[in-house]
Each structure stands twice: as structure tokens, then as C-alpha cells.
Amino acid sequence: MVTMAESAAEVDARSRMTKGGRRQRWLRRAPLLPALVLVIVVTQLPFLTTLVISSFQWNVLSPGQRSFSGLTNYVTVFTDERLRSAAVNTVTLTASVVILSLLLGLLLAVLLDRKFVGRGLARTLLIAPFLVMPMAAALLWKHAIYNPEYGLINGTLNAVWQLFGADRGPVISWVDSFPMPALVASLVWQWTPFMMLILLAGLQSQSNDVLEAARVDGASGVATFRFLTLPHLRRYLELAALLGAIYVVQAFDHVFTITQGGPGAATTNLPYEIYLTMFREYEYGEAAAAGVVAVVGTIIVSIFALRVVSSLFHEEVTR
């Protein structure tokens, strides 16, 4: 990093004698460079290594048999049905979690934007799920909530049933019967507060005057929400969806803990499938190829989402 800075200074010194424009450009870049260099070193070098590994036939359990195999791993990846279904599961999981937690977050934000008894406390309690360690949350949901014998849901059902005189409540195996919804629910629980915070911030940045004017003009609450608040919230909704999607696409702790990708491969998403290839088959080359394909796929989807759909990335007037 010192070299980086020195070269910036060097360029600076040289450019003083030549054109001012070049120096100016480097001056503008200089503050960006340390952060950028760090990100490139830590994320892009591993990515390049992944590219290299993906061209090898490399099973760790057969040491000494590592060999260059060109694109063979990619052929395997593209013809692997499990990987295709993992891609579909990733999309399903990410989309449902992001959409549901956005909707719930919006509802909660609207509720919290009004005054009511104990609002501050309610907001504090609502933030909690986002702060609980994901690994802890996943274990908590699997064992303390979904467990059919002594989990909180079946336990509560049982208590209610017994309250009404029944012998025993229904015993529902949530993770077996509804694997994907069970996974989605636990992730929605974690991400809703995050969405809620962003949207609440959006609601509170809305100007009172406009809303007041709408009310004076006789607009109904629903109409005000539909035509004034929602458009105002658009950027906030997009920001929340974007940040949420970035993290939910990577969801690993929950899948690993709650369903182990099952039953069958019904909830296996890409990160978990790559993990299985790496730690169950020990096919490092194949896992790397799958990783590369996943990266390229995600970037294509996100280019589409960011450049075409979102307003977050429209270039502002450069200063």
C-alpha cells in the first residue's frame, strides 16, 4: 500500500511539470485507491485462483493425481442436474425472502411511523431478530421452534389444544412437510427488521407539508399512501431489496443447519451445493467451476437488475 501511495505522489510530482489534468485525475483517484486495492487483492485474487483451480481435475482425497483438465469441470457443471435445481432453489429462496420481508417490513414501518403506546420499545424489540447471530438463529429455529416433539410451535399448538379439552395437539413436522417455507420463514424473520429500518427511515424523511396538503385536499389515506408515499419510498424499497438480495443469495448458515438442503435436494441452494461438492465429494476443481458459473450468473442478473430496473444507479450530474 505504501508503494501505491508513493506512486500516486510520484505521479503527482511529475504531473506538476506536465499537464495539470493528469495530476488532477490522480489526485481525485488517490483517496479511492487504498480501499480499492484492498478489495481487489482480497476478492479478485481468490477469484483468479478459483478460475485456475476450476481447470484442474483435483480431488483432495487422491493426492498426487491433480492434473490439468481444461474445461471438463465446466461440462460437468453445466450438465449437472443437481446444480441446475440448486440455481432454481437459490432464485426461489432469494425472491421469496426478499419480497416477503419487504412487505412485512413495509407494514411494520407504516405501523411504527404512527404514534402509539410504547412505540419506542416496540421498535427496539423489532430490531432484535436482525441482531441475533445467524448461526444462533438457525440453530434456534431448527431445535427450539420447528422441532416436532418439543419445538415452540407444536408446543404452543399442543397447549392450545389441551386448553380446549383435546388430548393432544397435532404433531406437525414443519421442516419435513414444508422445507422451503420453513427456511423462508426463518430468513424472513431475520431480514424483516433490516427492511423495516430502511423503510421507516424513508417514511420519516417524507415531508409533512405535502402530506398535510393532500389531507386538506381531501385525499383518502389509501390514496395518499398509493400516490405520494409509495413513489417517495421507491428508492428506499430498491435499496432494501438490493442489500437484502446480496446477503440472502449467500444464505448458507440457515440451509446448512435447518434443512441440510433436504429433503432430497429440495432446499439445496448454490452455496450449499458448492459446499457439498467441496466437502463431501472433495472435488475442488468442480466446486471451483460451479463457483465461477455462479458468480457469472449472479453478475449477469445483477447487471440487469441494477442497470435496467433500478433507479439507484442512474448517473447523477457529475460535479
Add this chain to the structure above:
Amino acid sequence: MTGTVSAEFVDRRPAPHKTGVPPRPRHRGVTSDVHRGGIRWALVAWTMTLLFFAPVAWMALTSFHREVDAATNPPSLFAELTFEQYGQLFDRGVTPFLINSAMASCVSTLLVVMLAVPAAYALSIKPVKRWTDVMFFLLSTKMLPLIAALLPVYLVVQRLNMLDNVWTLVVFYTAMNMPIAIWMLRSFLAEVPREVLEAAQVDGANLLHVLWHVVRPIAMPGIAATALICIIFSWNEFLFALNLTATRASTAPVFLVGFITNEGLFLARLCAAATLLSLPVLIIGFAAQNQLVRGLSLGAIK
């Protein structure tokens, strides 16, 4: 805007309804409707709040139960309370793991802020050409499935002889949180009035001076929100902590999975560990929630 929000939350509890008119009516409904609507509103809001908070409350409660009471059906709410599980946590030596986690998350967050503020400056206040491309590149690095980077990172760290070292995690978490931090901070810095900056530059202030005396005070809520998000993500990170550390540098999530015994009842144990290990972040998050709301609201504007 900043002013209204903070005023809102300084006065968090509504004034008693002595006159029927709330002290400062915001946008919706007035007078007596507020009362009836208010109660319905409060009911809906509190029902949802309690639903969302129930798992956390259950976790905390169970952590004070004995194992045999933790796994009953129907759940026993009023079982005897005990600190036994927490005692076990400390017997198993949870402290070094907590110290490692604190180190990794605090130092990395500090580094993130130190590097991301200048970077955000270069992307907003005096933007480099094609800054949107830089932003996009930064975001795209967040889309690599972390798991795919696991093996190369492991191999590199191993060659550098840096396995099982807290500083490896620090560097890694710094890079992991950098894109989001720059991304958030850029929006905050875009809020700094240009006139102020120009005035400072006319005065001949250097970059550090501008950053410290002009940008920092205005962007402070944003920086606080960013730092908080970074702390949360690095405190909670599991996969890399598990793979890059062994006996010396392991962090809290790694302790958590190792603490759950494979054989025997473990529900109360699990809840105690989960509660204790989530507690630091919960406390920081609760204490800084106003900054979080203010910070995030700025973040979406530009």
C-alpha cells in the same frame, strides 16, 4: 429532515392524551379518531412486535431453564430458573472467543471506516470519472458466493502462514465489508453541501483537514450507521471464521457450534450460548438504533 427524525425519537413516548389532540400532529388523522384508531393501531403493532420478538424471548427464557425443563411439551414457561448453563459457558472458556470476536469486528470496522471515508469522498464529493463503474464493481464483489472463495483464500492464507490468526480475519472482514461501507458512505457524503466544501478549499485546507473538520461532523450519523452494520456482519460471520482459525483465533460463532453437544439434551445450553454470544451486538444495536434509522435514511437518497 435530520432534525425532524431526531426530534421524533428523542420524544419517543407519546404524550398522555389529555386533550385529545396529540402534541404535534403528524400527517394522518386528527382528534378523537386518533384515540380509537390509535388503540387499534397499537394493538396491531404490538401483536406483530410480540410475534417477531417471541423467538428471542423464548431463547432468553430457555437459557435460564434446566435441560429437562427446556424440552417439554407443552412448553413450560414457569419452570425453575437457573444460571447453570451460563456457568458451563464460562467453564468451557468462552472468554477468549469473545475477545477474538471483539478484536476482529472492532479493528476491521475501524479500518473499514478509515479507508472507506476517503474512498467515498473520491466517489461523491470530487468524483473520479466513471465512478458508477467503480461502484458497480464494488457491489459485484459482494455477489461472489463466499463459499467459492473459501478454498483459494484458505490456500493463500496457509502459504502466508497466517492461519489461525485474528489479523487474518481482520483483513478479510475489512475487505468483506468495504463495498457496502463505501456504498453507504458515498450517499452520506453526497449530502455534504458543496458550498461548505468549496469554502474550505478556498481556505486552502488539505484533504485530511476537509475530511476531519467539514465532512465528518455532517456525515457522522452515516458513519455510525455504516460502522454498526460492519460490526454486526463481522461479529456474526461464521464460515470463514470456522475455516481460517483453529485453536487460538476462533471467534464466537465457532464456539457456538462446538458448544452444542452431540449427545444428550442441549436446548438450554444452545439458548444460553446463543443469548450470550448475540448479546454484545444486541446491546450495540439497541443503543444505536436512532443512528441506524437516520443513517439508513440518508443512504437511500442519493
Add this chain to the structure above:
Amino acid sequence: MSRQNLRRALSVVSVLGAVSVLLASCAGAGGSSGGDGSAGDGDSGAVNVLMVGNPQMEDLAQLTEDNFTADTGIDVNFTILPTSELRDRVTQDVATQGGQYDVVTVGGYEVPIWAENGWLAELGDAASGDQSYDYGDLLDPMVTSLGGPDGGVYALPFYGESSFLMYRTDVFEDEGLTMPERPTWPEIADLAAEVDEARSDMAGICLRGLPGWGELFAPLTTVVNTFGGTWFTEDWDAEVDAPEFREAVEFYVELVREHGQAGAAQSGFTECLNTFGQGNAAMWYDATSASGPLEDPAASKVAGDVGYVHAPVVQTDASGWLWVWALAVPETTQQPEAAQEFAHWATSKEYEELVGEELGWSRVPAGKRQSTYDIPEYAEAAEAFGQITLQAIEEADPVDPGVQPRPTVGVQYVTIPEFADLGTKVSQEISAAIAGQGSVEDALENGQELAETIAENYR
């Protein structure tokens, strides 16, 4: 102007310089973070041990400092992880020569494979040369399953287990049922149906359904063995879709679906222990090591009410599995002597006595030494299950566990690296069938395809 720019550039340099100095100093500072306990204090002379999070290992972590370290002056740091994370970590560390661990707990499945790859140090020679260690006291099946291709022994057994059938004596008495000393699977199915009929508050039987070669396929492979099936024949023909294999799996899936516990597809050993320990099942077929926690009144509601009989059979005389958690020393260790000394101590008679005296005799890591069962205190503490455990281990034959000769050594697993993946994938689909999604037929057809691909490598 130029002066201003110079100052600006200098300030950038100084910030960067400060940051990089900080980074560099950080890097040099090393990872020690102080504190004691299991995360250790990071001095290089310490032995780093990676263990699975079973209670026996937790006891070891607890007793080491005041005994082993006090006697030898060797510091020991422990990392404790659940089974699956442990396997991932050890494989990665050993396979990439990471050298982070000096001693690791490994199972009977990994030892021969890793020994063949040259990843583990030979321990048998030194152990048999150590008079006080009494190498001959180790149970034969244990030593056999820890052998490498050259006949050397590459890990020392810490505790061993077989499998047996546990049942609730009080429930059986109430319902007027009797459990044969050596039951057959059809008898067990009938008993499960009868209990299920009579008792609404508990399942007839508890069986594992959690995907994983070491979870679902541990009990299921023993069922396959005794039904006459096998994964591979001696000549590496895949037999996954053979009638015997299918019959066994269909029997197992039907039994657990009809009379098994709720949430069976998510039940591994731990979940089953909870189910049975909370009194929610009348029978349970699983590891002999379950008896310890089941007979502990602090953790179990059924202590004293559990009867133990041999693993159910069909075509074979015995059908218990054989599993051993052993201590191995990776070749990459920097301090082989200290590591070996620790492994000797932890698997010695002396350590078993120490556990008995300090923590209670029911917590002794048994199942590896003949002499354990001759200790009067242990015999008393393990009255209900000690002898049958020893018998089950002695009867288990890792070389010939079924009706036909096998290509590798091992009862409930095939000792080839690909089995972890094969077993896991097939178990995922069978687990789905237990959850009511997908069929056994499809699962085994897919399994056969996978198995054939693997078998080709060995023919």
C-alpha cells in the same frame, strides 16, 4: 497552488502510510489474544487438538490441564466442533498439509483412507512398545478398523461403540409385551405396531432419518447387511438396486413412517436421544454410547426404565455396527513426540480410572479395552448395559459384516473416499422418502448409478 497540492499529496501518503504500518504491525503481532481455556494462549510449544463435540471429549478437555499438563508440562489447546464441521476441517487441514493440528479425533471410516494417503503418523509401534500402555488390552475389532494398508495402526482408540436396541421396560410391562433377547426385525416391527396402537403419547420406535452417511446410513446399512444386501460385492459390483438392498430400505422406511417418531427425516442421533430420553418413543435402535446419557437422571426422564437387547437381525447372527473415535497424529505436526504422548495418555487405562474417580464411572470412555469391563466400579455403574455393549463390540465383524464377502473393512460404511458422497446423496433421497416425498425405488436407482461410476475406479 503547488504548495497546496504538495500538502494534499503528503497527507494522502501519510494516511496510507499510517494504515499500512498499522496493518503490517498487526500482521506481525500474531494471533495471540490472551486468556486461557480452550482457545488457549497460543504459545508454540502447545499441542493443538481438534475434537468432536461429544461428552467424552468434553471430559477430556476438562481433565487435561490439571493432570496431563501438570504431569508433563505440555500445554494442550482444544478446538471442539460438531461431527460434520470436524470432518470438513480435518480433511481440509490434513489434505492441504495445513498443519494446524497436532492431534485430531477421527472415526474408523477415515483412518484407513487417510493412512493410505500418507496423512497420518503410525502409532501402533510406539504404543505396543510402551509397557504401561498395555497395547494387547485393546479390543481386536477396534485395532482392526484402525489399520492402514501396510498393517500399521494409524490411530489409537478413544472410545468404541456398537449398536443395540433400547426399549422401555416399564411400557413393555404395562402393555404386557416381551422383548426377545435377540430380536429379529419383523418382531421389532410387530412390537412397534402394538405399542403404537396402545399408546397415543409415544411412537412405537425411534430411528434415524437425517441425511448423511454417518447418520441415516449408520443404522440403515446394518439393516441392509442383515437383510442380505451390500453396497458392493467383493469384485466391486454395485448392488444398491439389488432386491435385498431394496427390501431392507423399504422395510426401514415403512417402519419409521408407520410407527416412527414425528420429524423422523430430521432426526439424527442427537434428536433421537432427546425423543427417547423424553419418553416419546418405546424403542430405539442406535449406538451403545447412548446408554450413558440415557441412564443419567439429570438429562433423561427414562433413567432406570431402559432395557437393552442385541441389534435386531434377519439373515445374520449379529448385526451391530462398529464405530470408534480415535486419536490420530497428522504427519504435518511440528511436535510428534508431545502429540503422541498426549494420545497415549488419553487412551490409557490410567485415564479411564481418572474419569471414573473424578467425574463418575458411567462417563468412562469405554468400548476399547477389555480391562474396562473388569473394573468393579465400572461394572456396577454400567450394570444394565456394560456386558451387552462389550458383547456387541466383540460380535461385530468389520471384515465380514453381512452374508457375502466385502471389498473393504467396515460394517456400516464402505472404506473408500467416495462413500461419504455416495452415502450422503442416497441418504438425502431416502430421507425425502421418509418425509413422504419421492420413492425408495427412485432413490436406489439413482444410488445404483452413482455406485456404478464409483465401482469402475476400483475394478
